Each structure stands twice: as C-alpha cells, then as structure tokens.
Amino acid sequence: MTHAEMDELYELYALGVLEAELGAEIDKHLEEKCSYCVEHVRKAFELLATLPEVTEAVQPPAGLRRRLLASVSTTPKRRSNWVFAVAGLSAAAAGLLIFSLWSATQASRTREQLNAVSQDRDRLRAATADLNQSQQEATRLRNDLAALTTERDQLRSAAANLGKTQAETVQLREQLAALTKERDELRVAVEKSRNDAARFSNQLASLTTERDQLRASATRSEQEAAALREESATIRSDETQFHAAVEILSRPRTRNIGFGKLESIPHGHVFLNPEGLVLIGAQAPTLPSDRTFELWLMPVQGAPEPVGLFRPAASGQFVFTSARAIDTSQIKAIAVSIEPRQGSSAPTTKPILIVPLG
Numbered sequence: 001m002t003h004a005e006m007d008e009l010y011e012l013y014a015l016g017v018l019e020a021e022l023g024a025e026i027d028k029h030l031e032e033k034c035s036y037c038v039e040h041v042r043k044a045f046e047l048l049a050t051l052p053e054v055t056e057a058v059q060p061p062a063g064l065r066r067r068l069l070a071s072v073s074t075t076p077k078r079r080s081n082w083v084f085a086v087a088g089l090s091a092a093a094a095g096l097l098i099f100s101l102w103s104a105t106q107a108s109r110t111r112e113q114l115n116a117v118s119q120d121r122d123r124l125r126a127a128t129a130d131l132n133q134s135q136q137e138a139t140r141l142r143n144d145l146a147a148l149t150t151e152r153d154q155l156r157s158a159a160a161n162l163g164k165t166q167a168e169t170v171q172l173r174e175q176l177a178a179l180t181k182e183r184d185e186l187r188v189a190v191e192k193s194r195n196d197a198a199r200f201s202n203q204l205a206s207l208t209t210e211r212d213q214l215r216a217s218a219t220r221s222e223q224e225a226a227a228l229r230e231e232s233a234t235i236r237s238d239e240t241q242f243h244a245a246v247e248i249l250s251r252p253r254t255r256n257i258g259f260g261k262l263e264s265i266p267h268g269h270v271f272l273n274p275e276g277l278v279l280i281g282a283q284a285p286t287l288p289s290d291r292t293f294e295l296w297l298m299p300v301q302g303a304p305e306p307v308g309l310f311r312p313a314a315s316g317q318f319v320f321t322s323a324r325a326i327d328t329s330q331i332k333a334i335a336v337s338i339e340p341r342q343g344s345s346a347p348t349t350k351p352i353l354i355v356p357l358g
C-alpha cells in the first residue's frame with residue numbers, strides 16, 4: 001500500500017474505525033518511524049482535537065478498545081529501542097485521545113441529533129399547538145358566525161314582523177277611526193231615535209189615554225142610550241098596557257079581585273073579564289137580571305096556561321095587561337112564578353103569588 005493510498009485512511013485511523021489489516025499497516029509504518037505517516041497521523045489527531053469536547057461517556061465499539069490495548073501491549077517487544085518505546089507510549093496516548101475524541105464526537109453527534117429531534121419535536125409541538133389553536137379559533141369563529149347568522153335571521157324576521165305590525169297598526173288605526181266615527185254617528189242617531197221614541201211614546205200614551213177616555217165615554221153613552229131606549233120602550237109598553245087596562249077596566253062585566261092584605265107582602269088587584277085581564281100591584285120581590293115573572297091561568301082541569309111575562313119597576317110596583325079571550329068559568333085562579341128570562345111553557349118554580357077567582 002502506497003502513501004498516496006494511505007492518505008484517505010489517517011483520519012479513520014485516528015478515529016479508530018479503520019479495518020484491522022489497514023490499521024496494522026499504518027502501525028507498522030509508525031513502528032518503522034516513517035516520517036510521512038507520523039506527520040499525517042499527527043495532523044489527523046490535530047484535526048480531531050478541534051472537534052468539541054464532551055462530558056458524557058459513550059461506549060466505543062469493542063474492537064477499538066481491544067485494538068488500543070493490543071497496541072499498548074505490543075510496545076514492550078521493541079523496548080530495546082526507546083524510540084519504539086516513545087512511539088508505543090504515543091500510540092497509547094493517541095489511543096486514549098482517539099477514544100476520548102470518538103466519545104466526544106459520538107456524544108456530540110447524538111446530542112446534535114437529540115437537539116435536532118428536540119427542535120423538531122418543539123417545532124412540531126408549536127405547530128400542533130398552532131394548529132389546535134387555529135382549529136379552536138376556527139371552531140369559535142364558526143360558532144360566532146352561526147350565532148351571528150341566527151341573530152341576523154331573527155332580526156330580519158323581527159324587522160319583517162315589525163313592518164307587518166306597523167302596516168297592521170296603520171290599518172287598525174284607520175279601521176278604529178272609521179268605527180269611532182260610525183259609532184258617534186250611531187250614537188247621535190240612537191239619541192235622536194231615543195228622543196223620537198220618547199216623544200212618540202208620550203204621544204202614544206196621551207193618545208191611548210184619550211182613546212180609553214173616549215171609549216169609556218162611548219160605553220157610557222151607549223149604556224145611557226140603551227138605558228134610555230129601554231126606558232122609552234118601557235114607557236111605551238106601559239102606555240099600551242095602560243090603554244089596554246083602561247079599555248078592560250071600563251067594561252061592565254069586569255070583576256075586581258084584591259090580593260095581599262099586608263103592605264109588607266105583594267098586594268094589589270086583578271081585573272078580569274072575557275076579553276082580558278089586568279094585574280096591578282106593589283111590593284114585588286126583587287128579580288135577578290136573568291129572571292122574569294110569568295103569569296099563569298090555572299084551569300079547573302088541566303095544566304097551567306102561560307099568559308105573559310113582566311118585570312116590576314124599581315119601586316116594586318108592577319102592571320100586567322093581557323087582551324086574550326078568557327073562559328072565566330073554567331079558570332079557578334091566576335098565579336105568578338119566577339122563570340128564566342125567555343119564559344117557560346110550564347112553571348119551573350113554586351109560584352110567589354096565587355090569586356083565587358072563586
């Protein structure tokens with residue numbers, strides 16, 4: 001192996017990582033005091049010496065340690081030559097230095113790697129933290145955005161409702177005004193109607209009263225008229241009866257039969273002849289308005305014969321005249337009974353007066 005080929009091996013030799021055979025060849029040159037090799041190995045050590053020192057101990061490869069021990073143990077063989085002894089000691093020192101440098105280098109490299117890894121880790125941590133922060137911020141922003149969107153929508157809706165409500169309010173106000181006007185008009189109309197109604201009511205009451213008064217007056221007039229008519233009829237009847245009575249009384253064959261001896265009972269006279277009879281009396285009992293007196297001829301044989309109806313005057317006096325022909329020989333008495341207003345064909349009550357003709 002030439003020195004040119006060995007140029008690339010001195011640093012590896014100094015680091016102690018050179019293959020055993022190659023390392024042994026450089027060892028051989030150093031043992032033979034090869035100035036070229038001594039110089040280059042020294043430079044390699046100097047180069048290694050500029051590397052940073054280390055405090056941590058690092059385990060070197062087992063082969064390096066063995067080689068270092070071996071190189072130290074070989075030195076006594078050449079103890080005869082002090083140069084070889086110095087070279088051996090130098091080799092030992094160089095081995096220790098190499099070990100130390102190697103350890104320092106390894107530690108340094110490891111520390112650098114560790115530093116690099118730590119820096120990477122820190123950067124990653126920071127990046128992760130940033131990322132997390134960014135994500136959290138994004139989430140927060142997203143939430144804020146959602147909240148704002150909701151709020152905006154609510155406000156929009158509220159604004160729309162407000163607009164609608166305002167429109168409704170205006171409309172309601174107009175309707176209210178219209179209704180108020182209509183109500184006021186109706187109030188006036190109602191008040192007027194009420195006044196009219198009151199006036200009409202008063203007029204109606206007045207007219208009703210007047211009508212009732214007129215009606216009562218008319219009724220009274222009618223009653224009076226009826227009474228007058230009745231009185232007139234009675235007077236005419238009385239007049240006729242009196243004429244007939246006078247006619248009968250003036251006949252020469254007329255019999256006069258008195259009845260009732262006391263003033264407190266019905267009393268009077270019967271005038272009788274074949275052309276008729278007259279009954280004149282006083283103190284007649286009071287008659288109900290729906291009743292009448294009926295006069296009967298009581299024959300010797302057979303049922304009573306109805307002659308006529310009459311009512312007494314308010315004073316209790318009475319006159320009855322009949323112009324019918326009478327067979328006086330066949331009549332034993334005359335009688336008077338109280339009968340229904342229209343009269344009866346036969347007596348329905350016990351006579352109040354019987355005048356025997358015997």
Ligand SMILES: [Zn+2]
Pocket residue numbers: 003029030034035036037038
């Ligand atoms: Zn050499």
